[in-house]
Structure formats: C-alpha cells, structure tokens
Amino acid sequence: MTTIRLTNTKTRRKEAFTPIDPANVRLYVCGPTVYDRAHLGNGRPVVVFDVLFRLLRHVYGPDHVTYVRNFTDVDDKINAAAQARKAAGDPRSLEELIRARTDETIRWYHEDMDALGALRPTHEPRATEWIGAMIAMIEDLVAKGHAYEREGHVLFRVRSYRDYGALSGRSVDDMIAGARVEVAPFKEDPMDFVLWKPSDDELPGWESPWGRGRPGWHIECSAMSYELLGASFDIHAGGIDLQFPHHENEIAQSCCAHPEGGFANVWMHNEMLLVNGKKMSKSLGNFFTVRDLLDQGWPGEVIRMVYLGTHYGKPMDWTAEKAEQARRTLEDWYRALIQAGYNSDTLAVLRDGGRWVPSAKVVDAIANDLNTAGAIAALHELSKAGSAMALAEFAASLDFLGLVHDWDDLQSLAQMGVSSVGSAEHAKVVAHWMLLRDEAKSVRNYAEADRIRDMLSAAGVRIIDRKSQPSTFEIEASFDPAALADLPPLDPANWEDLL
Ligand code: AMP
Ligand code: ZN
8 A cells, every 4th residue: 555654743753644544534624704705825725735635535435435525604804894894885784695695705715726636525514504503512622721701701711721822832831932822901910811701792603501692713713623523533634824813722722622632643734835935814915816816717726736846845926927827738738648549438438447556656656745846757758658558547647636627628638730721520530539549559550540641631631650658640621510520420348359
C-alpha cells in the first residue's frame, strides 16, 4: 500500500500517515463564511485538500473516506449584510433575508468550486442546523469548569486548558501580546473567547440556557466535527491564517469537552495566496473572485493547474504568465488525448478493463506531502511516452488530479485548430480512428493501420506519423465531411481486442 507522508503542524514534522480506522478515514476542513463569492485565496484550501481527499480515496477506497467541510451561515458579517438590505427597504424579514443570502452564496460556492474540479465533500453541514449540538457542548464545558456565563455571554476559560497554544507553539502570554484580543469587562481573562453571545430582537437567535443568543464561530467546528466524525479523527485542515486563534480554540473546546478523544491526529495548513506580497482578503480589498476569472474565460482546469504548480506549504501568487503557461500545457495534453480518441466511452472501457490506473510516479509524488509540482513534472514525462498503455496511465493520472472535468468536452478546452475546416464533431470522429490506428500499430497489425489511414486520407484527413509518439492529423482543404460520415461507425468493444 502507498505510504502517505504529511507535514503535521502539531509536530512540525513530515510523518507517515496511519489512519485510526482504515475503513473510515476522517478529514475535516474549515469551510467558508457564506456572505459573498469565494475569492481566489479561498479556492486554494479547497483545491489543496481536494487533492488530499482524492489521494485518500485512491489509497483507502472511495467508500472509506469521510470528508466534512462546514458552511458558516451565522456570522456578524452575514447579519450586517441582511440588515443593510432591510434598511434599504427590502420587505422580507431578517431571517428570510439571511436565509436567501446564505442559500445563494452556497449555490455560488458549489458552482465555482465544481468548476475548479473539487469533489463535493461527504458532508457539508450548515452551522445553523447544528445549534443544538453546540449548546450541548457549551453546557458540558460549563459543567466541567472550562467555561462560565457572564451577562448572557458564555466564555471559554483559556487558563483552564494547560496545552493551549501547543499547535502554534506559543505561550498564552506571547499570544496575548501578539494578538488583538478583545478586552471586555465581563471576561475573567483577556484571552477568554466567546462560545455564546446574546442576540437582541434585531439579530438571529436561538433559545438557550443563557437566554436568546447565537454561537461563537469556533464552537461550530468543534460541535460539527464531533457529531459527524467523533471525538478523535484523522486530519483537520484549513488555511494557516486559521491556526491561531481559530484552531487553538477548536482544540481547547474539543479536548476539554471530550478528554477521552484526542481531536485531530494530524493538522495541515495551506499557506496563503498573495497579491503583491500581501494575503488576498476581503478586508484588504485586494481580491478577485474565482467567478471573475471564470468569466474572463480562464477554464477552471487552468486555475486548478496554477494552484497545483506551487506546494501548499508555500505562499503563491496568481500571475497572467503562470495562467498562460498552464493553459498552454493543458492544451497540449488535451490535444494528445483527443488525438488518441479519449472520451467518456473509451474511459469506461479502460476502467472496466482495469486499465484506468494513475501512474505510480504521480501518486507517489502526491503521497509525499502533496507534492503537486512533482506530480506535474511526472505528467510532463508521461505525456511524451509513445505507447497506448503509457497514454492510458497519463489520462488516468490527469483524472486522479482532477484536471479533466468532462471527458466529452476535451475539444473545447484544447481549441484544436481544425474549426476552420472541420467541426469539433468531425475532429472527434477522426480522433477515434486515430486511436484505433495507433492501437493497431502497437499490436503490429499494420494492415489494419493502413486501412484506417487510407480511409481517412480519402476523406481529406492527412495523418502525420511521429517517432515514438501518438500520430497527429490535419484536416485538409479537400476535407469531405460526407466521406467521413460514410466511415463505418466506431465500436468501443473493438478496444478490448486492441489493447
Ligand atoms: P474564510 O471564509 O475567510 O473563513 O476563509 C475560508 C478559507 O479560505 C479558510 O480555510 C482560509 O484559511 C482560506 N483563505 C482565506 N484567505 C486565503 C488566502 N489569501 N490564501 C489562501 N487561503 C485563504
Ligand atoms: Zn474551523
């Protein structure tokens, strides 16, 4: 079995990964606050941990991995947006406005992250649907002496948890000095953080033992991960900006409420996407959204490829040069697949025949602490290999990395220069025949290879044979679509004989 090695923020070391239960490997990633479109920085953890999810599924089996990513749909920024709408005369109630906004943002998030080739997590809990679990956890923390109520607020008593700060490797006093902790008269200690806060009639709220109120942000992840993954699970991940205070607070809450479990065994943090050296963020205003890029015509695959070009542990930026480079590489790769006739039918044949297996080089690179740049280097090599078998490995590797979203739409991505003469549909048909011809050649059935060449040539398609690489073709001015239509239809069953 592939050994997975991951850099664990908790130990600051790259460690061999051993799941608690290989039959149910459990991953939690902090999700977005849903009040606006995701910016390009927000997309980074989604793609990085999608690669991890795909790796875990590959190694342990798709049915043996549980991936939870939450939606924070209760938050002061969401409330403020809804209140602004109401003040502007929207007749709906605050609850309706909040629900409409968060529903819409979740829909956008799905559209945009789907476009980046990210698989949907197993569970995407919305915080507002787990308030009962949060209240129960807070009650438990109060009962155990780790939390206290003051003026309708419930606060976590940070000094009651000895290991506070272990994840970021700082002492409580250092953290107080370095952080903008909110000093409030009702806090025993400035480090104490809010688990529950009161809501007036103008704000969303839920009944609780401490009056009508709403949860703090940190308790959401502790409560939902406990409910969906248990008191101990394998990997907890998110951006490095969440390490302190969010993740320290999650650990304190979860370990104090459930001392029998260890919370997450491995902590992983992606570095930030930067703009001119500064973290891209809503608050700095230096952001553009994933949707902006998609609307400018950058395919999701290209955006994903740019992310994969940099290791998740390093800061990165987005530049037009990187995007152009990624686009050119992908176009070359898609073209090779089109020439070889790849689409969802051929893929199904390969899969049924047990030939849909990514290259060990690509999998090993990813298993080595998600070395995505190494995986891309391996793909470059594979793309140059001549045999049909190597090409199948190459195709399966692209699929494994999430770089082909729609196997029936390679044509539009590769923008082959055939559209002036033949249509994309014709090129697809030709590409099928080309693949069969390459396969025939690979089993030394030259009579069949020649027959296909002659048929294509009669239809005005010139074949260019290349040394130890799949052949390419050009559609000539004499191209006769009718002749192409007369060619006997392609039967995917033939594939099996040829392979
Ligand atoms: P937020 O909605 O701000 O809580 O962020 C959602 C996710 O995006 C978190 O995992 C953050 O760590 C991550 N994130 C926010 N800004 C960036 C950035 N500039 N680069 C990389 N990740 C980011
Ligand atoms: Zn979280």
